[in-house]
Amino acid sequence: MHPDDRARAFAAMPRLLSGETHTVEYRIVRPEDGAVRHIRDTGFPIRDAEGCLRHLGGIAQDVTEEHAREEALERRIAERTAERDRVWRNSRDLLVVVGVDGVFRAVNPAWRTILGHDPAEVVGRSFQEFVWPEDDVVTRTALSYAATDDDLTAFENRYRHEDGTPRWISWHTATEGDIVYAYGRAVTAEKERAVALHEAEEALRQSQKLEAIGQLTGGVAHDFNNLLTIIRSSVDFLRRPDLAEARKARYLDAVSDTVDRAAKLTGQLLSFARRQALKAEAFDLVAVLRGVAEMLDTVTGARIRVVTELPDAPCFVRADRSQFETALVNMSVNARVAMDGEGTLTLRLACGVGKPAIRGHAPAPEPFAAVSMTDTGSGIPADVVGRIFEPFFTTKEVGKGTGLGLSQVFGFAKQSGGDVDVASAPGRGSTFTLYLPQVDAARGEELRTVEPDAADGGTGQRVLVVEDNVEVGRFATQILEDLGYETTWAANAGEALAHLGPDGAGFDAVFSDxxxxxxxxxxxAREIRRRFPSLPVVLASGYSHVLAQEGGHGFELLHKPYSARQLSHILQRVTGGRGGP
Known part of the structure; x- marks a missing residue:
């Protein structure tokens, strides 16, 4: 027996002699090799038939291997405990043991580094004493959720630093029983960087907007000054009393043509701004594209082959057909320039597709019709593709284009509830895809358009003119009177309703801005329709966000600038020639 264990082993002898069973462990030293072995010795009394103690029995087991395993386990536990303690002490993140009651059981030294609080001051106190007041609810909610769910919980909140300022912490928690284990990463710097980045991006966007506005303003001023120069010079010559009739007719034609060009320019601007009153109608894209393909042959020239890939079944959309065709022409003109007048232009139609994410906008699963136009041209450089839809931005030579073609495509697509996407690479051509919401069939209210056909003048019909602009009001009444109508002018809706009175006052039509x-x-117009259902109303506007968003509401619509012929034609149509002296 090992000398150090003899006293402890023999101390059990009195208990054995008293008749108890007793187990004791000790070491022995083997005499042959001096090896130390662990023995577990269980002693028990042996009694005779009368119950008297006669002998002591014992069972000795060699438990050396068991002791070795226990010692190894204790060493591993000690090592893991030391490792855990090192992680606990050295972690740069907040480590927390907190009860489901919100009271901290333990916190690591990082609390002093990150939040300035001594860990000893935190333990035993509720999180509510340290959390930022505005984040109390979100923290209590997260703790409640963590206490009832063993899955990992993640959330963010702010804790109060010792100096009184907030610090953002990103938490992850796990629960065992009524204890929540959490670690929190300080993300205040990341939050501040994100805010600074957002502010920088917003400043960049504002700068880009100002640049775009400046470009837009300059382009509008340039083009309109050119148009006004033609008009002013023509008017100066028309004032000459000795001007020959042929030259007078030439200058009058120049003024009329220039007004048409100005109207087209403003139409393109309004289309880009999504403020044009579109004449929405439902139509079959397949049928329209077949007709447009023939027109594109003329637009693009003989050296460009136009190929169509269209489905057999009809595909209906609801949009302004004229603006749609204009958008296709604008895209084909750009394709013709990109191909230098020679190549292949492919027109495709896919129906019932989803609209993908375009320029950061979320995708839309609703069924769309996708009209794509692919050219074999030079492609668009990466530093240019992001600007092609800006108004007056063009890579063409001076005098070769206004830079409003693709702006019209963009504005038309957006105002129609769709979008336009572009895929291009230098030397590999470009594909423009126009997405328009698909409808089941031709349905819904159709806006009636003003035909420029010739029409006779009025025959004394009474027209109530409603116009707040003095110059336009005077000119409109003068035109109508010259055309043979009797007019009354109201400067606003209130005056107009007063002139109409309770019975319409004998007016045959209302012409209102x-x-x-x-x-x-x-x-x-709605109020007039309610009061006098049979009194026709004609609306006139060069721009209106109401009309752009909701259409003409079932009323006749005359776009500014309008001609005397157009005005007379529409008044004759709505009055049916009735009225007169």
Whole structure:
């Protein structure tokens, strides 16, 4: 027996002699090799038939291997405990043991580094004493959720630093029983960087907007000054009393043509701004594209082959057909320039597709019709593709284009509830894809258009003119009177309703501007329709966000600038030639 264990082993002898069973462990030293072995010795009394103690029995087991395993386990536990303690002490993140009651059981030294609080001051106190007041609810909610769910919980909140300022912490928690284990990463710097980045991006966007506005303003001023130069010079010559009739006719034609060009320019601008009053109608894209393909042959020239890939079944959309065809022409003109007048232009139609994410906008699963135009041209450089839809941005030579073609495509697509996407690479051509919401069939209210056909003048029909602009009001009444109508002019909707009175006051039609202070023209027309269902109303506007968003509301619509012939034609149509002296 090992000398150090003899006293402990023999101390069990009195208990054995008293008749108890007792187990004791000790070491022995083997005499042959001096090896130390662990022995577990269980002693028990042996009694005779009368119950008297006669002998002591014992069973000795060699438990050396068991002791070795236990010692190895204890060493591993000690090592893991030391490792855990090192992680606990040295972690740069907040480590927390907290009860489901919100009271901290233990926190690591990082609390002093990150939040300035001594760990000893934190333990035993509720999180509510340290959390930022505005984040109390979110923290209690997260703790409640963690206490009832063993899955990992993640959330963010702010804790109060010792100096009184907030610090953002990103937490991850796990629960065992009624104890929540959490670690929190300080993300205040990341939050501040994100805010700074957002502010920088917003400043960049504002700068880009100002640049775009400056470019837009300069382009509009340039083009309109050119148009006004033609008009002013023509008017100066028309004032000459000795001007020959042929030259007078030439200058009058120049003024009329220039007005048409100005109207087209403003139409393109309004289309880009999504403020044009579109004449929505439902139509079959397949049929329209077949007709457009023939037109594109003429637009692109003989050296460009136009190929169509269209489905057999019809595919209906609801949009402004004229603006749609204009968008295709604008895209084909750009394709012709990109191909230098020679190549292949492929027109495709896919129906019932989803709209993908375009320029950061979320995708839309609703069924769309995708009209794509692919050219074999030079492609678009990466530093240019992001600007091609900006108004007046063009890579063409001076005098070769206004830079409004693709802006019209963009504005038309957006205002129609769709979008336009572009895929291009230098030397590999470009594909423009126009997405328009698909409908089941031709349905819904159709806006009636003003035909420029010739029409006779009025025969004394009474027209109530509603126009807040003095110059336009005087000119409109003068035109109507010259055409043979009797006119009454109201400067606003209130005056107009007063002139109409309770019975319409014998007026045969109302001709009203849309954009007016107070009650606008659409609201006035609705009120007139309610009071006098049989009294026709004609609306006139060069721009109106109401018309752009909602259409003509079932009323006749005359776009500014309008001609005397167009005005007379529409008044004759709505009055049916009735009225007169």
């Amino acid at each position: 849309v954009v007016m202070p107070g009650m606008n023209g659409v609201e006035l």
